[in-house]
Amino acid sequence: xxxxxxxxxxxxxxxxxxxxxxxxxxxxxxxxxxxxxxxxxxxxxxxxxxxxxxxxxxxxxxxxxxxxxxxxxxxxxxxxxxxxxxxxxxxxxxxxxxxxxxxxxxxxxxxxxxxxxxxxxxxxxxxxxxxxxxxxxxxxxxxxxxxxxxxxxxxxxxxxxxxxxxxxxxxxxxxxxxxxxxxxxxxxxxxxxxxxxxxxxxxxxxxxxxxxxxxxxxxxxxxxxxxxxxxxxxxxxxxxxxxxxxxxxxxxxxxxxxxxxx
Amino acid sequence: xxxxxxxxxxxxxxxxxxxxxxxxxxxxxxxxxxxxxxxxxxxxxxxxxxxxxxxxxxxxxxxxxxxxxxxxxxxxxxxxxxxxxxxxxxxxxxxxxxxxxxxxxxxxxxxxxxxxxxxxxxxxxxxxxxxxxxxxxxxxxxxxxxxxxxxxxxxxxxxxxxxxxxxxxxxxxxxxxxxxxxxxxxxxxxxxxxxxxxxxxxxxxxxxxxxxxxxxxxxxxxxxxxxxxxxxxxxxxxxxxxxxxxxxxxxxxxxxxxxxxxxxxxxxxxxxxxx
Numbered sequence: 001x002x003x004x005x006x007x008x009x010x011x012x013x014x015x016x017x018x019x020x021x022x023x024x025x026x027x028x029x030x031x032x033x034x035x036x037x038x039x040x041x042x043x044x045x046x047x048x049x050x051x052x053x054x055x056x057x058x059x060x061x062x063x064x065x066x067x068x069x070x071x072x073x074x075x076x077x078x079x080x081x082x083x084x085x086x087x088x089x090x091x092x093x094x095x096x097x098x099x100x101x102x103x104x105x106x107x108x109x110x111x112x113x114x115x116x117x118x119x120x121x122x123x124x125x126x127x128x129x130x131x132x133x134x135x136x137x138x139x140x141x142x143x144x145x146x147x148x149x150x151x152x153x154x155x156x157x158x159x160x161x162x163x164x165x166x167x168x169x170x171x172x173x174x175x176x177x178x179x180x181x182x183x184x185x186x187x188x189x190x191x192x193x194x195x196x197x198x199x200x201x202x203x204x205x206x207x208x209x210x211x212x213x214x215x216x217x218x219x220x221x222x223x224x225x226x227x228x229x230x231x232x233x234x235x236x237x238x239x240x241x242x243x244x245x246x247x248x249x250x251x252x253x254x255x256x257x258x259x260x261x262x
Numbered sequence: 263x264x265x266x267x268x269x270x271x272x273x274x275x276x277x278x279x280x281x282x283x284x285x286x287x288x289x290x291x292x293x294x295x296x297x298x299x300x301x302x303x304x305x306x307x308x309x310x311x312x313x314x315x316x317x318x319x320x321x322x323x324x325x326x327x328x329x330x331x332x333x334x335x336x337x338x339x340x341x342x343x344x345x346x347x348x349x350x351x352x353x354x355x356x357x358x359x360x361x362x363x364x365x366x367x368x369x370x371x372x373x374x375x376x377x378x379x380x381x382x383x384x385x386x387x388x389x390x391x392x393x394x395x396x397x398x399x400x401x402x403x404x405x406x407x408x409x410x411x412x413x414x415x416x417x418x419x420x421x422x423x424x425x426x427x428x429x430x431x432x433x434x435x436x437x438x439x440x441x442x443x444x445x446x447x448x449x450x451x452x453x454x455x456x457x458x459x460x461x462x463x464x465x466x467x468x469x470x471x472x473x474x475x476x477x478x479x480x481x482x483x484x485x486x487x488x489x490x491x492x493x494x495x496x497x498x499x500x501x502x503x504x505x506x507x508x509x510x511x512x513x514x515x516x517x518x519x520x521x522x523x524x525x526x527x528x529x530x531x532x533x534x535x536x537x
Contacts, residue, residue: 163372252400
């Protein structure tokens with residue numbers, strides 16, 4: 001399939017879905033409307049809501065808050081994940097001691113932590129950042145841990161035979177290997193940072209996309225809920241494109257076939 | 263034997279290597295191996311698959327400690343890694359996150375050489391292995407043979423006194439192996455390091471080496487034969503195979519090696535049935 005053809009087909013899916021949605025919510029079929037507008041709104045209302053948000057400028061404040069929370073969650077979670085992952089991988093005894101607790105915390109649905117974070121950190125951005133951190137941390141942690149553990153023995157032996165000491169092995173072998181695993185999970189961890197931020201906002205906040213959606217839902221403004229969802233999706237896609245660009249720069253050394261780990 | 267002025271590069275005395283497998287059972291890979299490589303000598307070890315050739319090499323490298331026996335490098339007992347040796351591995355051992363030139367330069371950089379100077383010398387080595395224009399490629403962008411060339415440059419740039427090679431050309435196709443063999447001889451000829459070269463290919467061993475050492479089938483593999491290769495140097499690997507002396511030596515060694523290869527084959531099939 002050519003690129004143009006593919007793009008046309010992709011667009012067609014959106015057009016058909018929107019048309020169907022508009023049709024079923026406004027035109028009666030056999031005397032009744034199949035999708036009551038109260039519950040399903042319609043694309044035109046949703047679209048005009050989005051336009052209104054952007055033209056009045058209210059949306060920017062919420063977008064920036066959500067972006068900021070996601071970014072902080074990502075950075076803090078990643079740094080902590082890299083450090084702890086490295087530490088555990090190099091100290092098997094420490095890893096063995098903490099193993100059941102790591103598994104326990106990771107098995108916990110992180111949403112239940114949200115009320116606690118709100119209690120501890122208040123309704124501001126930090127309770128959302130904390131929620132995002134708990135999600136990002138484990139993804140990065142497991143990947144870095146794996147990355148250090150799975151360094152090829154031959155490459156390690158080669159490093160030793162070339163005369164590397166422990167510090168140099170760390171810098172030239174363990175570190176790049178761990179980072180490559182971390183970068184390969186970049187899409188997942190960035191995605192989870194956004195999830196943490198939005199869910200946190202939804203559960204209690206004064207700003208952000210999650211807050212916007214929650215507010216609309218509170219007054220049965222279905223168009224507002226859908227509009228919030230669409231803005232959120234576009235937001236995530238944009239971030240994901242940014243991640244892809246970063247990844248391409250950082251992982252030039254890896255064969256294309258090995259992509260998509262983690 | 264080597265004269266007294268030049269100490270023996272590698273000397274294994276009654277070296278036995280054993281591994282602990284599954285609890286208390288001990289697997290003896292190599293038993294009482296005596297092997298010496300003189301200064302500037304090219305020695306090839308040949309043996310059936312799984313006989314512990316690589317194990318012996320790892321002992322000489324200091325990556326493995328023998329259960330008993332002695333390892334001496336230039337008459338000094340070996341403690342820890344063998345700092346005089348460069349090791350060319352059978353599997354891919356390049357750092358995949360470094361470009362070819364960085365892979366070669368790293369051996370100098372970790373010794374504290376300035377980066378500029380290290381890169382310059384690395385470029386020189388890449389050129390001498392025929393990859394002058396490939397410095398900025400990452401290993402995955404190179405063919406198997408090219409990766410081996412980079413590996414060779416990576417090892418040789420440190421100018422080790424001893425070269426340990428573990429079936430380095432094993433994964434390559436026949437033509438590339440011959441080209442690599444000639445390249446190796448050409449590089450070796452310029453400064454004659456002591457070389458310990460492991461292979462399962464008897465022809466390759468005779469074509470390259472001054473001495474061919476034969477190991478028996480494992481477990482408890484022993485060294486069962488030691489032949490001098492009286493062929494003149496410099497050699498061309500593809501041509502030397504046509505010579506009469508080559509064939510006679512090959513026939514002589516093969517008559518011993520053949521039995522071991524069969525033994526090794528039978529043992530490996532029995533082990534497969536038992537497990």
